Amino acid sequence: MKKYALISILSLCLAAGAFFAACSSNSSNPTVSQVYTGDANHGQYLVETVTGCADCHSQLDQQGNIVAGMKFAGGQRFYLGPQVGAVYSRNITQDSVNGIGAWTDAEIITAVRTGIIPQHAMNGMIMSDTLFPVMPYQLLGNYSDNDMQDIVAYLRTIKGIKYAPPMDTVFFRPLAAKETTIPTPASTNDVNLRGKYLVTVGLCADCHTQRQAPPSTGLDISKFLAGGFGFDGIFPNVTIYSANITPDMNTGIGMWSDAQIDSAFQHGKDDQGKQICPPMPWARFAGLSSADAQAIIAYLHTIPAVKDSVPNNCPF
Numbered sequence: 001m002k003k004y005a006l007i008s009i010l011s012l013c014l015a016a017g018a019f020f021a022a023c024s025s026n027s028s029n030p031t032v033s034q035v036y037t038g039d040a041n042h043g044q045y046l047v048e049t050v051t052g053c054a055d056c057h058s059q060l061d062q063q064g065n066i067v068a069g070m071k072f073a074g075g076q077r078f079y080l081g082p083q084v085g086a087v088y089s090r091n092i093t094q095d096s097v098n099g100i101g102a103w104t105d106a107e108i109i110t111a112v113r114t115g116i117i118p119q120h121a122m123n124g125m126i127m128s129d130t131l132f133p134v135m136p137y138q139l140l141g142n143y144s145d146n147d148m149q150d151i152v153a154y155l156r157t158i159k160g161i162k163y164a165p166p167m168d169t170v171f172f173r174p175l176a177a178k179e180t181t182i183p184t185p186a187s188t189n190d191v192n193l194r195g196k197y198l199v200t201v202g203l204c205a206d207c208h209t210q211r212q213a214p215p216s217t218g219l220d221i222s223k224f225l226a227g228g229f230g231f232d233g234i235f236p237n238v239t240i241y242s243a244n245i246t247p248d249m250n251t252g253i254g255m256w257s258d259a260q261i262d263s264a265f266q267h268g269k270d271d272q273g274k275q276i277c278p279p280m281p282w283a284r285f286a287g288l289s290s291a292d293a294q295a296i297i298a299y300l301h302t303i304p305a306v307k308d309s310v311p312n313n314c315p316f
């Protein structure tokens, strides 16, 4: 009898998609989440299209393309300035020595959500098991339980690559940081909440929000999605700044139609038809389902408008 009930709840969950409330582990019936086994196809959508783990967890060539055969093998360098040093993304393939093939599901989920890695993986870490928040666990911490299991199911399909990324050259290790709280839309209908979720785990804020003054590494939520975060090294002697994507009429995208915002995802074009520069990962967002793209657009209309003019240095 009990078994039957579980199976029918599970199939209802599968039919309704992973976001059906009764399927989340926060539900009053904890056994449901125990029978949930990750959906690798949906995990692929989250890893490849929504979050873009490989954009960071791969070395890139001069054109910004992933070096052939090295997807997910890590080794991309992130320079955090003279006071901190440089960190390198890690190998997240299934190789059991260099990658995460020997990690349990729970260990992977904890690392992605909190930046805490297991003791057995502390190869080369200085006195701490905590990752630098370059690994955006403050935002990815908002991933739902089922989505995390889907992500792990997909990561398990990634063939091991025998490559050890360089060790971080840092002078200290950060303390564990809390999840970042993203503004809740004024009207919390389903589509706005879905949009908020996708904007969070899609890491829009990681690029489109400035940081608080050091030593904090957190996002300056008073300037949520107002742009102005700089990227060097993409074009010689040019800093590319992320755009203000709040609904401000003059300095943000308040004047853009929904179709124009969608065109930024589909074609990488702005409201004037001009090409948007890297590192805006529009080609990845072109793979969003149209419902998800519309949810993101709906949420962007609801966030506070921030007046902040950002230089557009894109040479295209």
Ligand code: HEC
Pocket: 047, 051, 052, 053, 054, 055, 056, 057, 078, 087, 088, 089, 090, 091, 092, 099, 100, 108, 111, 112, 117, 121, 130, 131, 132, 133, 134, 135, 136, 140, 151, 168, 203
């Ligand atoms: C913005 C860049 C970025 C994105 C996006 C990103 N990561 Fe990371 N990740 C890093 C960096 C950098 C590190 C290492 C940080 C350090 O050395 O302190 C890391 C570390 C990790 C680790 C720890 C591995 C180990 O051996 O210690 C795991 C697991 C991980 N990331 C998984 C993921 C997954 C899964 C995703 C997508 C859902 C993802 N990351 C997205 C940059 C990123």
Ligand code: HEC
Pocket: 198, 199, 202, 203, 204, 205, 206, 207, 208, 231, 240, 241, 242, 243, 244, 245, 252, 253, 261, 264, 270, 271, 275, 276, 277, 278, 279, 280, 281, 285, 296, 312, 313, 314
């Ligand atoms: C890896 C960093 C990165 C991520 C992640 C990212 N963006 Fe961007 N985005 C940028 C940069 C940088 C620009 C400006 C590029 C330029 O100057 O042409 C930009 C430009 C844009 C533009 C064009 C705005 C204008 O005024 O031209 C839109 C719209 C946009 N992003 C929306 C988003 C949304 C929504 C998300 C999340 C779903 C997102 N971006 C995620 C870096 C990023």
